[in-house]
Amino acid sequence: MRTVSIEDAVSMIPDGASIMVGGFMAIGTPVRLLDELVRQKKMGLSVISNDAATPGNGVGKLFDSAQVSRLIASHIGLNPKAQQQMLAGQTAIDLIPQGTFVERIRAGGCGLGGVLTPTGVGTPVEEGKQKIEVNGKTFLLETALRADFALIHAFLADYSGNLSYALTARNFNPVMAMAADTVIVTSEHIVPVGVIGPDHVVTPAPLVDYLVANG
Amino acid sequence: MDPQTIIARRVAQELRPGSLVNLGIGIPTLVTNYVPAGMGVFFQSENGLIGTGPIPEQGMAHPLLTDAGGRPISALPGAATFDSAISFGLIRGGHVDLTVLGGLQVDAEGHLANWTIPGKMVPGMGGAMDLVSGAKRVIVAMQHAAKGKSKIVRKCNLPLTSARPVDLVVTDMAVIAFPGGKATLMETAPGKTVADVLAVTEADLVVHDNTPEMKL
Numbered sequence: 001m002r003t004v005s006i007e008d009a010v011s012m013i014p015d016g017a018s019i020m021v022g023g024f025m026a027i028g029t030p031v032r033l034l035d036e037l038v039r040q041k042k043m044g045l046s047v048i049s050n051d052a053a054t055p056g057n058g059v060g061k062l063f064d065s066a067q068v069s070r071l072i073a074s075h076i077g078l079n080p081k082a083q084q085q086m087l088a089g090q091t092a093i094d095l096i097p098q099g100t101f102v103e104r105i106r107a108g109g110c111g112l113g114g115v116l117t118p119t120g121v122g123t124p125v126e127e128g129k130q131k132i133e134v135n136g137k138t139f140l141l142e143t144a145l146r147a148d149f150a151l152i153h154a155f156l157a158d159y160s161g162n163l164s165y166a167l168t169a170r171n172f173n174p175v176m177a178m179a180a181d182t183v184i185v186t187s188e189h190i191v192p193v194g195v196i197g198p199d200h201v202v203t204p205a206p207l208v209d210y211l212v213a214n215g
Numbered sequence: 216m217d218p219q220t221i222i223a224r225r226v227a228q229e230l231r232p233g234s235l236v237n238l239g240i241g242i243p244t245l246v247t248n249y250v251p252a253g254m255g256v257f258f259q260s261e262n263g264l265i266g267t268g269p270i271p272e273q274g275m276a277h278p279l280l281t282d283a284g285g286r287p288i289s290a291l292p293g294a295a296t297f298d299s300a301i302s303f304g305l306i307r308g309g310h311v312d313l314t315v316l317g318g319l320q321v322d323a324e325g326h327l328a329n330w331t332i333p334g335k336m337v338p339g340m341g342g343a344m345d346l347v348s349g350a351k352r353v354i355v356a357m358q359h360a361a362k363g364k365s366k367i368v369r370k371c372n373l374p375l376t377s378a379r380p381v382d383l384v385v386t387d388m389a390v391i392a393f394p395g396g397k398a399t400l401m402e403t404a405p406g407k408t409v410a411d412v413l414a415v416t417e418a419d420l421v422v423h424d425n426t427p428e429m430k431l
Contacts, residue, residue: 024263025285027285028279053285074340075341076339077338087337099342100344100345102302106300117348119349121348123376123378125340125344155279167263167277168262168263175299
């Protein structure tokens with residue numbers, strides 16, 4: 001784990017990179033990293049994020065400046081800009097069930113090829129997917145998801161990179177921290193090693209590549 | 216009583232002590248207003264919380280504690296937080312005893328469509344497909360008709376939410392269940408007759424003698 005400035009953290013991300021962004025309706029989202037992606041004008045991003053938040057908030061900031069060429073999400077209903085960019089063909093958006101979304105990422109982080117789920121059988125979600133019968137029940141094969149970068153927001157990070165989260169800001173962060181080649185973390189508080197007890201570490205330090213220094 | 220209150224009060228009667236319940240956005244959320252005190256129902260918010268409490272008092276909201284719509288909520292004593300994989304494991308693994316969702320259409324076999332109107336409304340399904348496919352019991356809480364058109368239809372022409380039929384539909388006109396895969400009128404709303412219900416219902420309903428009124 002290395003500590004980096006916000007500028008250096010984002011300069012590692014090239015145009016066209018795939019990024020997983022933690023958070024749920026901008027709660028638990030690494031907002032400083034998103035602001036810096038906007039400032040450095042990183043374009044053509046493939047974003048994997050539960051939702052498109054709202055204009056001006058969270059991942060919504062990347063849609064305000066049209067930096068997303070592809071989005072995989074479960075819900076964009078509260079971001080009219082994301083919907084417009086999808087309907088205009090500017091952004092390719094895959095909408096998938098939220099449980100399938102998180103399980104595909106979990107599979108990507110755990111070395112699995114995918115997961116079998118009944119969610120989506122008999123609906124438009126099954127189109128183009130392999131159906132597999134197990135013990136007489138029909139499942140869809142949902143393949144694993146990984147990204148070049150995971151952008152994670154924690155509540156506490158210690159100097160070594162151990163992370164813990166607060167309340168409903170945990171959401172997708174610990175799952176995404178397993179599923180990317182490079183993991184970049186912002187944290188509300190950076191604290192000495194030992195402040196987070198071993199039983200309360202949620203994301204262990206070896207998963208974290210870069211911890212962004214607080215300003 | 217206004218239509219939403221009729222629906223919320225009737226759905227509240229389906230809650231059981233100690234059960235884990237997930238409420239969708241809209242009419243389902245109103246159900247919490249009619250839960251008897253001390254019933255010990257656990258409400259889940261799928262963004263990672265069991266033990267969802269009411270909207271916090273002025274000055275008591277926390278920016279990292281919200282419902283699935285991103286609005287501030289409180290947490291009750293004994294609440295637990297967890298990540299989204301556990302949250303959807305609870306939903307998909309059959310640990311959620313009851314989910315209550317809104318609906319656009321329910322058909323004569325109990326199939327629900329509630330997430331998209333192609334060409335008009337494409338918000339994404341969020342957790343709806345997981346909830347309908349995975350929860351132990353599924354109740355749809357919705358108005359019986361929209362703009363004069365029955366939402367209880369012969370066959371859904373909107374894309375389905377799940378191949379799994381729902382268990383119960385509660386509207387401002389009726390309670391409908393699906394024994395043997397057939398829409399069956401179980402109760403009528405206060406002051407409504409069976410004929411009133413049938414007149415505003417597109418699907419054919421099985422009607423037994425002496426259909427009772429909802430007791431609210």
